[in-house]
Amino acid sequence: MNRLDRFFEISERGSTVGTEIRGGVVTFIAMAYIIVLNPIILSSSEDVTGGSLEFDQVSATTSLAAGVMTILFGVIARMPFAFAAGLGINSFLATTVVGELTWPEAMGLVVINGLIIVVLAATGLRRLVFDAVPMELKLAITAGIGLFILFIGVVDAGFIGSTGSPSPPVGLGFGGVGSINTVPTVIFVVTLLVTGVLVARRVRGGILIGLVAGTLVAVAVEAIWELGKATERPGGWSLSVPTLSGSPFALPDLSLVGAFSLDSFGRIGVLAALMLVFTLVFTNFFDAMGTFTGLSRAAGLADEDGTFPRLRSALIVEGAGAAVGGATSASSNTVFIESGAGIEEGARTGLANLITGALFLAAMFITPLASIVPTEVAAAALVVVGAMMVSHLRHIDLSEFSVALPVVLTVATMPFSYSIANGIGVGFIAWVVLRSAVGKAREVSPLLWVVAAGFLLYFARDWIEHLAGV
Secondary structure (H helix, E strand, C coil): CHHHHHHHCCCCCCCCHHHHHHHHHHHHHHHCCHHHHHHHHHHCCCCCCCCCCCHHHHHHHHHHHHHHHHHHHHHHCCCCCCEEECHHHHHHHHHCHHHCCCHHHHHHHHHHHHHHHHHHHHHCHHHHHHHHCCHHHHHHHHHHHHHHHHHHHHHHCCCEEECCCCCCCEEECHHHCCCCCCHHHHHHHHHHHHHHHHHHCCCCCHHHHHHHHHHHHHHHHHHHHCCCECCCCCCCECCCCCCCCCCCCCCCCCCCCCCCCCCHHHHHCHHHHHHHHHHHHHHHHHHHHHHHHHHHHHCCCCCCCCCCCCHHHHHHHHHHHHHHHHHCCCCCEEECCCHHHHHHCCCCCCHHHHHHHHHHHHHHHHHHHHCCCCHHHHHHHHHHHHHHHHHHHHHCCCCCHHHHHHHHHHHHHHHHHCCHHHHHHHHHHHHHHHHHHCCCHHHCCHHHHHHHHHHHHHHCHHHHHHHCCC
């Protein structure tokens, strides 16, 4: 116990072994919803060839990658920050990347993204690039991803639907008819309100409790009315039908481990592939750095500029998480803000991560049980998590229009164009132009100009490829 205490600095940080164990359990409860949400997001989209990922396989690798990376981070960085598949990047893969690539190729880009982040962290360049981007844009990116996730949630739940008309393009309810018109959407609304109340009252594991409660209601409704799938019966469940046949336990199917490809450059061209990698790096990069800063402050382990013990090691492991997530087809793994639940419970060291990681590894054996959660119920958690991320806007002073416009464009473009890449690019370009126009060009880092120029190439890539004869 003395060796354990010294290694994790438990007493030095004012904690105990019992507190760390309790904090690790609470962190797992707070973020266990990812075992359901990540496979729903990734398995719901077909790639450019019509291929798709299996829910059970993604759920198993989601737990595997989260468990391995959480334990690894706890041992190396010795901080109580748990890892899992990032909701922003998995949505980007499912809604944007696989429209041009196969799933193995998309995951290959995630691996490349992770290796780049490892190099940036090991050389110290990651800190330099992070410092070049103004805090307003860092917060706007996080908030924009949150609004994008929220939008995906309300669409998946049938709460918002396409009208099929130029104006208005969307409306309330399935088909945009102007009212809630399906039972699954009603269950979404109920689950959202229940989860929202639990989170607002700071109930430990509020999101997970909401998911379980909503699923139980959905199972009962399906048993009574037998709604079935929406593709077979109008008003049915959009993706997962809440029924369970056979045992809720099974050996995990890890067939997706190693199922990635680096052939994306040959399919869509070097420029297009590089811009997708660029977007993945930036999304991963800023989300993780912001989360690191917030959690280290919450744990009382950060200094004034937001750094904390073993920062470089932490950044390297975070980059490795992205590579491991891609190599297992679980999507990029990154530090989770829900780790704050365990920190609030008293976790201060990496020992809490060992507990959280072990619980994730155990969760691989309950994949069949997780598959009964319908999309409409999981969508409620998406909306709640999205709202949490949007709340970062409260830290931005929007009184100056040269700040307000780039921030708003960043946040709004992501859901409106259904692309995280577009939001980041529009925001960066608007920032360098407007801040320079009001006489503050010297405050704009040269690195930010390079980034903005790269996004101009990204937005003009169709013209460039056409002119180049690609």
